[in-house]
Amino acid sequence: MKKSLYFAAAFALVPLGAVPAAGSTTAPELPRTPAGQVLVVQADLQDSVRPADAADTTDLDNFAARLAAELPAAPDALVLNELLGPGARRLATSLSRALGYRYRVEVAGERSAFQADGSVRETAIILNADTMTAARPTGYERVQDEDQAYTGAAKRDGSLQVPLLAVHPGGDPATATAAYTALAGAKFPQGQVTVLGGDFRAARCAVPSTDQTIGCAPQAFWADLTGPKAYSDALFDKADAQSRSHSGYLFARGQVLAAGLDTAYDADLPDRASCKPHFDAGRPRSAPRDCRSAYYADVPFGWALLAAGQPVQQTVTPSRIALDHCELAVRQAEVAARIVNNTGDALSRPLTVTAAAPLTATPATATLDAPAGQATTATIKITAPRDTPPGEHRITVRVGDESTEVPVTVTETCTEPKVYASSFHAGFGPERAVDGDIATFWHSEYSPPTPLPQSITLNLGEVKQVGNVGYQPRFDGNLNGTILDYKVYVSTDGQTFTEVAGGTWAGDARLKTATFPAVDARYVRLEGTRASGGSYLSAAEVTAG
The missing domain is CATH 3.60.10.10 (Endonuclease/exonuclease/phosphatase)
Known part of the structure; x- marks a missing residue:
């Protein structure tokens, strides 16, 4: 955007004329x-x-x-x-x-x-x-x-x-x-x-x-x-x-x-x-x-x-969103609604988000509570099915008596990660379990502790015949998080998962394999219900074939 467009809504420009500065x-x-x-x-x-x-x-x-x-x-x-x-x-x-x-x-x-x-x-x-x-x-x-x-x-x-x-x-x-x-x-x-x-x-x-x-x-x-x-x-x-x-x-x-x-x-x-x-x-x-x-x-x-600040300030961010990112076959983006309370009293404002099909807002209603002299923010997830036709839509975010319309673009395609995890510790994301390097590994969140079961889900990109899952535990001499009791689930749409295998693996660093009759799957999930070392999982590599 160029300079005039940025400021058009902010204020009327005040010209100086052609008098040069000293x-x-x-x-x-x-x-x-x-x-x-x-x-x-x-x-x-x-x-x-x-x-x-x-x-x-x-x-x-x-x-x-x-x-x-x-x-x-x-x-x-x-x-x-x-x-x-x-x-x-x-x-x-x-x-x-x-x-x-x-x-x-x-x-x-x-x-x-x-x-x-x-x-x-x-x-x-x-x-x-x-x-x-x-x-x-x-x-x-x-x-x-x-x-x-x-x-x-x-x-x-x-x-x-x-x-x-x-x-x-x-x-x-x-x-x-x-x-x-x-x-x-x-x-x-x-x-x-x-x-x-x-x-x-x-x-x-x-x-x-x-x-x-x-x-x-x-x-x-x-x-x-x-x-x-x-x-x-x-x-x-x-x-x-x-x-x-x-x-x-x-x-x-x-x-x-x-x-x-x-x-x-x-x-x-x-x-x-x-x-x-x-x-x-x-x-x-x-x-x-x-x-x-x-x-x-x-x-x-x-x-x-x-x-100068006002007694109460409200913002809705961003001004426009694009549903160009998919997770498990669902397009999604987020909007933040925020209030700044510059008064000496606690403040509470109702939040309502209106989204017509095919869009969905979660949560559709909430309450923004801001103590005196503080601010608070609510995050709203906007979703649509992956196969939603491209086009333009709008949502309305209402905070108290003020409403803001946010344009929403459904793009022709959406980018989807190759792998998801139910949780991960910063620096040990799920992508480290599909990078082909056994020296790197995914680790579920442990600070704060997150209870089992935890899982990692592969996105194969298209529906394929799958009959096994390979699991390489971390290979750094530390077996913390190595999966002992496991289950394998598959899905063609990213929403409905079916269990196809389960069992127990030895608590060592050797490559593990779960086999099952070949099925159609686009998403393959490995879930751990018991692991060595505590209530967390780790994986150097996870494959499906």
């Missing part, structure tokens, strides 16, 4: 944000560790040009990671030239990221001096041996106080975020919109994946910030950023009006890996031609348009 020869092409609103950019510019990289500013100039081309309005503030003092000053100059406003470095480090005491300082904050002012306190706070930049910014027209923290966890982000929120509360108790922006070095979901599905189990830092701490993840709420794994965030205590992630960067510069070594070495002219005027980092920037 010291600039460029007339502003991007509008100012209106009174009471602020646009904040977050980026990890990766320009602080290698001296040759920090000395060359081509990537910073490219970044300024990229913002001018992709943002819907002139940024009021930038919270930045991996940027030294000279680079921050160069970027402020480049932004002034590219955007026609006066940009000023408010907080930045020195010529080296590494301090004499062994700590690291490579966060920075840049402000648009034509739209923003900064007041004390301003400076750095050390968290996990990383210096976090902060400043008490405000709109120059007096309409909004915007404390800004440019953060970069050096260890466990859950521990760091507790320190960040404490810092924000202590330094800026009167802030109307508080921003924690930075690269948290961790994706939102606890289990790594290429996308970040709505209903995944979130990491502790994210759950704490968006729940008890009542911050909003702007990119999650308004940028539909679930289609990709990313570690850059703009968390805000306030109202998120609009947000975006520079996903167009993927299409404009798809092979960033070929650019990065040249820029890291400070030799951008040696990079492939497409890189030279486009590359700014190997991760895209994010932005958010923010306003």
Whole structure:
């Protein structure tokens, strides 16, 4: 989406006219944000560790040009990671030239990221001096041996106080975020919109994946910030950023009006890996031609348009879903309904989801309960049969008295995993049992404990004749989770399973086989009802033939 489409629903653009900023020869092409609103950019510019990289500013100039081309309005503030003092000053100059406003470095480090005491300082904050002012306190706070930049910014027209923290966890982000929120509360108790922006070095979901599905189990830092701490993840709420794994965030205590992630960067510069070594070495002219005027980092920037928080804020995420993913012959996607309670009293709102056939919403009704000063989220699964004809549908999500319509696209095809598991421990997913490598293994969840039976289900991709299942226990000298008592089930549709075999295997690492009269099957499930070591299962390889 281009800049005008992003902002059309957020506010009426306020033109500046053609008066250039002082010291600039460029007339502003991007509008100012209106009174009471602020646009904040977050980026990890990766320009602080290698001296040759920090000395060359081509990537910073490219970044300024990229913002001018992709943002819907002139940024009021930038919270930045991996940027030294000279680079921050160069970027402020480049932004002034590219955007026609006066940009000023408010907080930045020195010529080296590494301090004499062994700590690291490579966060920075840049402000648009034509739209923003900064007041004390301003400076750095050390968290996990990383210096976090902060400043008490405000709109120059007096309409909004915007404390800004440019953060970069050096260890466990859950521990760091507790320190960040404490810092924000202590330094800026009167802030109307508080921003924690930075690269948290961790994706939102606890289990790594290429996308970040709505209903995944979130990491502790994210759950704490968006729940008890009542911050909003702007990119999650308004940028539909679930289609990709990313570690850059703009968390805000306030109202998120609009947000975006520079996903167009993927299409404009798809092979960033070929650019990065040249820029890291400070030799951008040696990079492939497409890189030279486009590359700014190997991760895209994010932005958010923010306003003062309302007593109660409600969001439905994402704005559109596609039923292009199947699990056991069922198309599915998820929607999150969230309320932020900024009042001093507990809040309860009814949730109703209306979905007409062939769509189904689960649950169709629920209650959102948010304690005073906290937020809460409900996840709704939207499903349809795999053979649903392609087309457009809608669901309606009603929270209290507010209704939101979410378009739903049924695609021609749906992607289905090769294997499923009833549970798995992070890092030991079921795909490790079908990768042909007996050195890797699936392990059902054991923290917290999950009782047996547990199972792993193979998706053969089409209906085939199946007469045996092979089971290779883990082969690392540890027999924990080795299946002793088992059952085998088959299904042609992923919904109805029939038991075809069962028995007991020896508790050793030798290859096991279950045989049965050949049957038609697309899905083959191996279930363990008793295992060595405790109430969990493991498998190095599972096959069906």
